Amino acid sequence: MKKTLREIAEYLGGTVSGDGEILIGGLATLDDAGEGQLTFLANPKYAGKVATTNASAVLMGTGGNTHGKNAIFHATPYLAFAKLLTLFYTAPPPRLGVLPGSFVAPGAKIGADVTIYPGASVGPGVTVGDRVTLYPGVVLYPGASVGDDVTLYANVSVRERCRIGNRVTIHDGTVIGSDGFGYAPDGSSWYKIPQIGIVVIEDDVEIGSNTVIDRAALEVTRIKRGTKIDNLVQIGHNCVIGEDCMIVSQVGISGSSQLGKHVILGGQVGVAGHIKIGDNVMIGAQSGVPGNVEPNQVLSGTPVMPHREWLKSSTLVPKLPEFRKTLSALEKRVAELEEKLAQTQND
Template sequence: MAAGRTLKELADYLGGTVAGDEGKTVIGVASLDDATVDQVTFLANPKYASKVATTGAGAVVLPPGADRHGRNAIVVANPYLAFAKMLTLFHVAPRPSRGIMEGARIGDGVTVGADATIYPGATIGAGVTLGDRVTIHPGAVVYEEVSVGDDVTIHANVVVYQGCRIGNRVTIHAGTVIGSDGFGYAPDGEGYYKIPQLGIVSIEDDVEIGANTTIDRAALTATVIGRGTKIDNLVQIAHNCVIGQNCTIVSQVGISGSTRLGNRVTLAGQVGVAGHLSIGDNVMVGAKSGIPGNIPSGSLVSGIPAFSHREWLRSMAVVPKLPDLKKTVAALEKKVAELEARLASE
């Protein structure tokens, strides 16, 4: 069972203030619907504000100005961030180091930092450097000369190809492939000649990469994933791409080769990006959009091909009316033809 915390302790931890009983103790976090009197819940979406009155929680984390309905509350600027921090505090226990376990395969010249865990079935190639508190799960394969920083977790069946670099506090989820060859071929008559892919993938600090994602190595230099970027499951990032800092790339996005994303770019699910493009800082791209050209910083776009999100919304409002509009235009065309025929006969 998690250790109890008073609301005052939680408020100090979250950078908030208490409204109600500061000495009230809670031992965990739950949703507005499911929380009990010894748990704390949160309100991040105003859509659910009415549930604050009926929740069984012992306390609610609220934004400033929200109605607490007489309940104990912790008031913070960002309740959703507070929720994440409380989950970490109450429910995420640190895993003890287990060292290099029997059944792990370690190549020649491997350097392993302090408090690492390498599970049975993991394979570490020659010349690999692993930092402190690295965890490598069963079935993961780290090719030769890879560099891995501190506090990195590599989950089951991840493959990291030769020479790639992984920074500190990186998490790579199961089945992901880092550093496979980029899709590069030169036409050779009726066939194709493979262009050797001699570069690497460089993943900077505080990146998280979802399951079954693929990031291709560069032809000559590096495919780069910038600090703090979060990548969902089932994403493809092609060779020579440079992804900026603190980007969010959602499931089933595909980014073609040599494209550059600025900082804090958001690509929603199933966005497709053509190659050799530049997308500026703070760009947001709506789901299922197609990006055929450069996008300036600060843009909000949607559609295939993508254009202003506001104009796309207006366009989509017209689409359900197109069958009726077609009938109207056909009727008008018929009337015009009748008028023209009448005028011609006079």
């Protein structure tokens, strides 16, 4: 597929600088792009590379220096480039139907234009929407439901009665609706608390590989619309994750915690149970969240504190051995002065 620079600019809502009739057939980085390709500049740190790139055109922020290159100016070039990647390289998956070697239980409801690969298993009472793709090893347990335009990659499990919305993508090895980690003390042992709730994944959610979202003990663990969850994330039972959140790899969220809208958790953040994090909160990587967090804050550290305070504190840690030596010397000096003062008073 080839498009003129002007057509691309119109598609993105940007403006052309230079020859709008040149043809663009692909995208590449500033370093690797060649003739007939479009590159992009999102970070001003690399602005000097615009002068040396071999690309036929550059997508950049409004008012940037083109160095004489053909260009598209756009208010958000990174987002615009992502949309072009979708336009040029993302094709709809083939619709192959229910392939031999897959299992669909009698009574399961299967929508139109689906692809169910060999090794996938659809249990009794399951509902699968239109244009769904189930790759090998996917298991939909009895009573689960999957909306339209959903892609479940290899070895995804959706447990009993859990619900997946529309336009959801779940990557390899993820488990939706495993039992929550609930046990009651029974003398010196533990009695398993039956986990009879479900998980609801709302529309436009994407979940990475090998993530686990536990079913609720009684009601619903809910991932709300538009949230994006990375690989290797653990979300405990009865949690509610708000709309448009971003949860990065190896985050652990304990049971019954709630996140507001547009919360961002950096890698390896740990969230205690039964707490609330307000809207628009950002928490830095490897932080620990032991209690409720008010909205509209940027926090880091364990326990979390305002990010700027954490930055100041963290710069002191490497200096602690030096501070200890200084403090020991001061203590010794003070002791000597006190001894001399006592001798003077006795004289």
